[in-house]
Amino acid sequence: MKPGKILCRYFVIIVLMFIAQSSFAQLALQADDPPRKTNIPEFYKSKLSDIETEIKGLKTGKAKVIATSPGGLPVYAVFYGEKENFQSHANYNSAVGARNPVYYAMKDENTKPVVYFIGPVHGQEPEGIVGLINLIRVAETGKDYRGKAWPELKNFFEQCRVIIIPCGNPDGRKRCPYDSFVGIPQETMTKYGQGTKKDGTLWRWPHSKSLHPMVGDVGILGAYYNNNGINIMHDEFFSPMAEETKAIFKIAMEEAPDIAVSLHSCSCNPFIIQNAHAPYFMKERIADLAQKLNQQYIDLELPNMGQGWGLSISVDDFSPFPQQSFNMVSALHYASGTMAFTFESPHGTIEDGATYDEILDIQLVLYREMFSYIMDNRLYWKNTE
Template sequence: MSKVISHATHIVVLTALVAPSFCVPARAAGDSERMTYAQAKARIVPRPLPDFWIGDVKGLAARFERLTKGAVSVIAIAPSGRPMHLVTYGEKEPVERKANFNSAIGARLPAAYLDKAARRKPVVFFMGPVHGHEVEALTGLVNLIEIMETGKDLRGRDQSRLQQLGLQCRLLILPAGNPDGIARFEPRSLQGMERNDLRFWGQGTWSDDTLCGWPHVKRQHPLVGGNVGFLGCYFNDAGINPMHDEFFAPMGPEAPAILKLAFEEGPDLAVSLHSHEPVPALLRPAYVPMSVQQDVRSLAERYYALLEERNLPHSSLPQVRAEDSESPSAFNLTSALYHISGATPFTFECPHGIQGFCEVTHEQILDIQLTLYEAMLQHELDKKR
């Protein structure tokens, strides 16, 4: 979610980790609190990005038209007119449905919504960046699509194990959850850039060029009006942050389309892919049963063990706890995914590679993403067995 300080669920552990040498302590804040658009543009260092790196929505439609194994559809149109593409692998299995999830829970029979145990294959939902500057997930998911098509990632590396795991599941891949925000993101990668570059492109500025910053930028929503300067990539072109749409009376098209897809498919596992400055972290989903939180914690154990084996950094395990009335968590898009579909939902935070924080390379970022997908698929397959 691209914030200077991580969520309370894992803030205390990030500075105490024993991590590889590319993760260094965060520097003390002392940067300027103002930045103009011209200054932000000038700070983008011209550099060739790796061929495997996908930092823009341009070319996605043409790329998806060439797919031979995945099925492609458009599930929504952003305020700008840009499409939201869904790529699926594996057939949808017909399962009887008698009620929506909310009513099924009220009836004390979740299977009245969808008898997930009757499906042969687990259904896994990958939701790409709803915050447009968090293109690490866009890169990861486009590479996952390439793997499902060819068995190799966009680096040309063999990923047949990940492909085989995917073939045993039904995959729902939404590469770009906020195409407007991604299109507004001009650096195409924050790797090697600085904290205030993240703040400018992520949350934007007020009309006096003051950086909005997190979490203050969320105190005005939609982010429109005369006090807004540069509209950060958190938002679609109408100033809506899909992560915090009004789910009972939606303001934008992205969140309703995502929730409609979840309702129709009933995924077993769903991830909202984000990015931030520190090490990779699975966050505790708020406002879901503790058994669901425990499932996320178990997945985190598997994932972090794989990262350890591959000499990649990670956070500590998410807590399992009831909501805190003193400082309540937000009921966000991740929470809503559970309440509409019964999925085990979680938010994942990947490092951008910001200077002075977790200084991973583009290669390592892709490995962090692909390792997560591997852990997720294996986790669900093991449960199905």
């Protein structure tokens, strides 16, 4: 090949790389999009820069970069409390094969519960970032960014090992053009959440899961995905495609959490989603917590699912094809024995109507209920010989 041709080829590659890079930066709004709100309260800390600021200011918590996203962004975890010596001899799955999870992690009355908060893996769901930054603030000072005291929550940090990943998908968060969806139509959230096809039509949920990685017929790459088009919630857990997923699982396997949540949002009232593929006893526990949490929301006059709402505990569906996927929370259970579930918060869209204050309270009340549940309902893994 002539040198001129080689140069020309390099030039084309560089131009293509530039176009690809710039399309991954935070998206500019299109003419028909509603404008960004200019009155987002100071306490509503939903940006990647808010996470950076929080981490720089840590006094008690210890932060670690646990992965780098395809877009070159750090994924952080913040740790509180000493890690126990689990006297581990085996991975969880093998310990279960040996008929006692104690071979994976020894947990008795003298060990602290481990609580694991996995911030949004979907970038258009920043409500979990708001909650977790405020939770870190509570851990550090006893108060959230509104100045509201949460003494019980603060106290739980003295009694537990806590791991917080403020954002599980910084690529997606960076590409999401809105810092909040309060007062924004659900349709706009869907457009930037699951993204669009090349012809501009929306991918929408759940059709957005029919192409994975989300590469090819993509106009706007939804904030659902990292820059490689991976939806971390539906990664390949036996051979993860995303570094973010690997890091989330490495922590689960090393820390043996008693309880773990994956934080999500939709245009909905807040609720816990059942772990579709977990043992019956674990589903019972999740249903129990879900019901207690909903009752808290009712008592506090926060958005809720109404009296009498509850989760199904069915073991299996009997249809010829699975109706529920083996997603990240199912995999987390089978990787570490943890009580893992998904939580959905309202976004505050025009359709769900939640306010900034309600969204923050919904998050912090969830965290308080998780701590409280696990303190009262621990599962001990002990030697029986």
